[in-house]
Structures are given as C-alpha cells and as structure tokens.
Amino acid sequence: MRNAPPWPYIRAFILRATIVWLALHLLSFSLVFGLRAFTLAAAATVTLVLLDAERRNERRFLANLGVSRPAIGAIVLLTVTSLESIWRIAAGGLVD
C-alpha cells in the first residue's frame, strides 16, 4: 500500500487533543463552552498539541513523510470541534 497516511501518529494526535480538550473542560468546570470560550479552548488545544509535536524528532520524522504542521493543526482542530459538537448535543439533551 502506497501513500498511506501515518495512522499511528494521527491516532496519537487525536488522543492528545482529546486529553487537552478534556483537561480544559475539567479545569474550567464547564460542561459547555460559550463561543468565545470554545474559540480560546480550541486555540489552546491546537497550540498545546502543536508544541508537543514540536518535539524535534517527531516533527522531523513527519516532515520526511510529507506531513506539515498545518496538517497536524487541522487534525487537532477537527478533533476538538467534533468533541465539542458531540458534547454540546449530549449536554443539550441532558438539559432538556
């Protein structure tokens, strides 16, 4: 199989993004973020996970695989947005 994305790393970024997103929710004691808080939380998550990906060897390895930092950022942002959407729907259902 050629051109296969590095799935183990993608899974690792999704896991890291989930942990940071969860930590932000727990630290803020918030079930559902407002729009501004969500934007800040998403930005913080992307920054934190990208900083983690900044570990030199990991970044170099992924670059040699043709994976750029914006691509990693996009994966993380998509993960955070998805988690937040699912959580809002679930929490909204609970409130109702």
Place this chain on the structure above:
Amino acid sequence: MLKAASFWAREGQITALMGRNGSGKTTLLHIAVGEVRPDTGVVRFLSTAYERPRLPVLARRGLYYLEARGSLPGTFSVGAQLRMIAERYGGQAFDEVVAELEIEEYLEKRSHELSGGESRRAALAGAMIREPLCLLVDEPFGRRTSR
C-alpha cells in the same frame, strides 16, 4: 554567520560538504530544507526553485533529510515507524533493509531504548526504505557503530 555559500548536488553522485566545526555546514543544510531562512537565495530541487523551501513539500517530491544525531522519534517502536515509511512511499523492501543493517532485534524497541549508534542505524534504515531521490545526511559517519 554564513556568507555567500552555495553548493550543488548532482543526480547519481555523492556530494560531500566538508569544513571545520562552526563553518556553517549544518546551517547550509538547514537552509536547504527550510529550517533556517536565509536573507537571500534560492533552493533548487528537481528543476523547481523554492524561495521558501519546506521539508514536507520537498519530502513528497523525493528528498529525505537525516540530521546530525538524528534518530527516529521515541513515540512508537522502530519497526512501527519504519513500516509507516514503507507504507507511505513503498520504497526499498523493508525486510532487505532490516537484514542489511542488522536491526531485527531493535524493531520492537523504541529509539530511546537504543544506544546512540543503534538508533542512528535505525534512522538510516528509514532513509534506505524511503529510497529518496536525494538524501541529505548531516554528519553521516557520526555515532555509527562498527557494523
């Protein structure tokens, strides 16, 4: 500071860049892969000129960069990461490279569990599996074991 430096690497040849410590060899390689931005100048790769080269872009076109003391990340096992390279690019046969570099026993280990020379060999295996059009290696003989 690096002033007015340039070098060419021709296809099918090994090009060596030699100089004293601190003369800017690594800086020049960093410029070539976009790690350092020069004040002026351009990087040409496969007839394309890049004013702001980026390693992921060059890597997709066939470049592989192995930095000095560079090793595979410790995030996953050596074998898992070498398989990622093989699945991404489908280069030289995985088993052949592993046998040639005698790294079978390291495949299940992570890079930080290996000695400097062993981890360098594992990183070199990644480059060999990739079979790049152009391989940039900083200090190719540094940390290599006698094997």
